[in-house]
Amino acid sequence: MSLEFGKQLQARTTTIPGLLLFDLPVHGDARGWFKENWQREKMTALGLDDFGPVQNNISFNDAAGTTRGIHAEPWDKWVSVATGRIFGAWVDLREGPTFGAVFTAEIDPGTAIFVPRGVGNSYQTLVPDTAYTYLVNDHWSPTADYAFLNLADETAAIEWPIPLADVEISEKDKAHPRLSDVAPVAPKKILVLGANGQLGRALRAHFPASSHVEYATRDDIDLTDANLSQARRWRDYGVIVNAAAFTAVDLAETPSGRADAWASNATAPAALARIATENGITLVHVSSDYVFDGSHAGAYSETEPVRPLGVYGQTKAAGDAVVSTVPRHYIVRTSWVIGDGKNFVRTMASLAERGISPRVVGDQIGRLTFTDQLAAAIAHLIESRAEYGIYNVTGAGEPRSWADIAREVYRLTGHDPAAVTDVSTDEYFAGAAGPVAPRPLNSVLDLTKIRAAGFDPVDADVSLASYLAD
Template identity: 75%
Template sequence: MTAFGKSLSFTETAIPGLLLAELPVHGDSRGWFKENWQREKMVAAGLPDFAPVQNNISFNDAVGTTRGIHAEPWDKWVSVATGRIFGAWVDLREGETFGAVFTAEIDPSRAVFVPRGVGNAYQTLEADTAYAYLVNDHWSPDAEYSFLNLADETAAIAWPIPLTDVEISAKDLAHPRLAEVTPIPPKKTLVLGANGQLGRALREAFGDGQRFEYAGREELDLADPDLPSARRWRDYDTIVNAAAYTAVDLAETAEGRADAWAGNVAGVAALARVAAENGITLVHVSSDYVFDGTKDGAYSEADAVRPLGVYGQTKAAGDAIVGTVPRHYIIRTSWVIGEGKNFVRTMASLAERGIDPSVVDDQFGRLTFTADIASAIDHLLATRPPYGIYNVTNDGPAQSWAEIAKKVFEGVGSDADRVSGVSTESYFASATGPVAPRPKNSILDLSKLRSTGFSPRQVDEALAEYLAE
């Protein structure tokens, strides 16, 4: 019997993410009315904003019709338009709650949100029952499914009508027992730019488990017009974009300008579209070059961007695009140091070869080691603070490039006085090619990152460890 006059509410169950909903139903002498799906009200009341794309209805003539147990790689909103069912759900996802069971009677005044990977089954308790479900992906033969036998002894579902007395398909009767079920794996994380400095640090942080995929440009080109179909994107929870065009001086040439806009803007736009359309969290790495460096003090995430050169302009444009993705983290960083060619390695090499360098002393900022960027990204994805921009550098006092060079010389056992300071203008005075303008102040405020519970390493400590390695 449909219950009238309920308030909209959601109750958690023994299966994580599986929610039992009580729905307001309004009735009179003519019948009844309900809002079976109302995004704004339901999200405000606690339902995940799961973005359904398809609505299906299964009509069942007889009492006792039994279907399931099927687990698909998408979320479901299950309800009844007419009639009544006994619903049974079994967690078939990898993890500690694999095999957990929840059952409930569902009539038009109740519904259930079924998260991806939870097996779904029902038995009709009234004739002419119309069972409806919204899903947030289109059916695909390439998707990963799992099934459980309705009579599984471990789940031990207390069906109201014995399975020997009801209508069941031969296919459902042949499904495996729980011990033989292949669990639904969690959604995957894809790291782009996997062969670069940050990409290698992310591989070190995340590891090589099945949850993570790594792709260089050869494996996934963002300029490919077939990008929307290059993966079954609904199987991904997160994309970390560590790929970028970073040749700041070359970007000032005609060819470099085109390449910078193609890589940092057009490619990012294509990726952002994929993320937005598939409910993916997009992590995008940005740069201090989006600022002009004239601020007196550290730049916060709220400061307006004012890029000086082409590279900075393309990074600022990319940030604006990523900011339109509902689930995004923009990691704004500076002076990145990792594996491969970089400033610290160059200074250490000069020290060891007996070369005394002149180094710029009027640009100030902090080094950011790729291991610390990777750790910060891992932290944000694990804790899921509010989406938006987060400054990520190592901590400690701001330093000039010349001061850092002196510390590198000291760190490898050389005399720091061998390093001479020079202005940016003097340093590039003899350059034969185009030179991109650099921000004089690249100091980024870390307060917002610290508020999430992450404490960046002190820059001098990180530099010493890097040199020791």
């Protein structure tokens, strides 16, 4: 088969999700030929992940019929041919509904294929002197998990051009298991930090129990440890969700609180950003309305410049800035978070039950965000592979003041909303015994972008009623 010159670069899907076949333009004349075997900008523009190759390998095969595989490694692979021609066979060995799916194709210098992690790869040379080349995005490690399938597996039933009985196969490849004995390759791991906080507990409830989802507290992993890069085999992780933060906004105005806030909200995200960048991990970082000063007229979009008023807001803005440098990142900006544990809604419900008439701030405006919704939005961004960047996530509906919300809590719990009295922020904190952090008066976040990404937040009033009913 002669090499076809002048093809257009294009990507074609296959019967295996994520396995992409590429036509490569090859330019030739009487002297020979030339091709761009891997061109990052052009290939990512066609939908290929920027998979970050770190190693280039070449396997030269003297004879036709050389057969190797089926191997599934814990990394992605870009396969092409420098000279000669192969018959390639790929079998999906990943957990999921396509486990065991097979795809075959002939590959010559004008063709390449992207093989995602966990898909078994094998080939048979069709002509002598074939040079098989592949880029991978991790280095071989004896501690990594590999999966293998027998070349002669009856379920996959690969129709090899040259019968396996007539070719040389290594003893190791002959000993590989049949499909029924193959342990499916698990997805890359998800690590949730801050697992015991309000959001951490909601993420535990949202993600089904699975061996590839890990939860860690401050006691489990120290983000300020100089040896953090060695704390895990980070290449095994696909996502880190940073739900850990210092949120005591008033305490952050004290000398000790300031140090803790900067350590948790800026230094720790910087360490995670380095880990994520070096290992191709998606970093999900939870941000706050406190990065704004609250003086904006209308809802804050994701592109509004940050202007934090106090130490807490400053540390969160610093954390956002460093996380935004990670190639794969989601910064989820939220406000007025309510979940499992002590919070404003529970406090108001308790006051109502005890017959207390509270004075509640009436000049701060925003929307409640319930942690089950926040967890669902984070999962949606990860699973839908939404465009990386900043996303506002709060409850939907009309913005309210804290006093408005307090009155609604009283009403929903069968008490008189008139028991709640509005006061200004300045009046509420007048005579406070310790430092008081400045609060943004406008905490309303625009939800257009998260809706465009396919997630529609529930109305905060509806979530409030459901929360109190539970």
